Amino acid sequence: MRLEQSKAVVIGNGCAGAECIIAMRDNGYEGDITMLTSSKWPIYNPMLTTYFAAGKIEFAQLFPYGSNEEFTKKYRVKIHGSSPVISVDAEKRWVVTDKGLEFQYNKCLVASGASPFLPHIPGIDSEKVFTMRTVEDALRLKSVMETKPRQVLVVGASMVGVKIMELCHQKGIEVCLVDMAPHLFPLAASPQCAAVLEERLKRQGIRFRFNARLGKIEETPGGIRACFSGSEASEEADMAVICIGVRPNLSFVNHEQLVVKKGILVNERMETNMPGLYAAGDVAQGNNLLTNQKQIIGLWANARYQGRTAGRNIAGKPDKYPGNIPHNITHFMGMDFISIGDVANYDYTEVKQHKNKYIQLFWKDGLLSSANLIDEFYSSGAVKYALIKGLKKQEKMKTGALPVAQDILIRELITEVMKG
């Protein structure tokens, strides 16, 4: 009798898919691995697109895992580029691509990532409307920058929005940043912290327009005109970049088989509800340690951890990824904004400011629950870990070796600031 050879299919060539394959091979998985992706490029990092468009890195640096040839050779994987998956039948364990390629799998990882969300409004498909996520987006934005636009409208006061703002500003382009929210980083920053950031940006010449919901984009001879719901005043610019968040790529998923909320629900092993089917990265909805709810936490490191966890489990090495908390550091326009946790949900907060540093900590039920920091990145990791360890402690979860420096650094951070 012949043992059936195990076959694995990985959908998507982002970091989640890549880490899964690396972990499978590192843990002794010997079967065939096929990677199917809509992208024609090697494994890339979406976060680097703005750095490339700004001319800060070379094209080759968009691909931290090297060329497809190197990756294929090192990890013995067959990569099918420009081959988007159009259906996954998780009962028959069957994957189909748009070109009609079909694959039977024992194990499959869905790691198809996310795409920029575009509102359904007139004019959104104009050639003068841009987004930022893929290699194509980066090439397109870079080439339009070479035509030397004078004014750019950035829609979305998000982490991506401010990076676009920065790259335009550095090229001497006038920027207007609009958002329907009342302030900068509406999800990540407290109103007080946002006010500080906005003030600094205004001084650098950035114009803001908040509480403005984009209703329509019209092409003008020179560029675009953006109109806002319930407002007479429109904005004119040479082009617009839409950065109002992302949605997971789920078009091929059978919702009768898979439990999907915002993303595909996964447990600590990155398993979905269907046997043999895993999900990781921006398409997966894993644990938020802060809320104990399932949430998509769309971060590079999170996608890598999840992909690795899936890969280890697929290879037969049991592994759990307990989850993460929302956190981000954005280095832009000569400053750093850091958010950790959920700033909307607290019962006590303290703010300390000294020179360029701004520190706001939030507590909920006596536990540190979130932080907003400006320009205090040295201690940000310690604050994040203290917060997570505090949560774990509360839940009586098994704590790993606790880092020696975290509380010291929080204290250090506060005394530094208090020195005045």
Added chain:
Amino acid sequence: MKKAVFLDPERCVGCGACVVACMDENDIYPEKGEPPLRRVYQIEDRRISENGIIYISIACNHCEDSPCLIACPTGAISREPGSGRIVTDTSLCIGCHSCALACPFGIPRYNAEEKMYKCTLCGDRISVGLEPACVRVCFQEALSLESANDFQGKKEKALMESLIKATSQKRIGFRE
């Protein structure tokens, strides 16, 4: 075998010899605005030790599963095969500070070109069988080059448990 520098906080007297040795070995000039790779913190708190003062000498721990390496968007941070040291390829560093938010110990620092730098575990020294400069000068023998998971790790853990209790559940009190 993978080794790292461990601290026995019960032995550290905060003399700072390790910091000086580190600066000397790595040609760091604080007067030029270059932050040292090893730092010593003094913590005064009755809740953490009998006499209320402990000293923590700290630099990169070359963690087993390094969060900075995972968070780095470009692959600038990697683990050197063999030695297990966490090393930085500054030509790939874009100065995004992702590693700062990833590191529980507050280790990464950035030079004038916005490139991350940190302790390299004295690669030149350990490759020829010598101890890192900080370990060599520590007359208290508080710092030692050990393989991971030795008893120091357990000691650190116990210390941290009490530290966490003392601070993370309390309002730190800007107003005190």
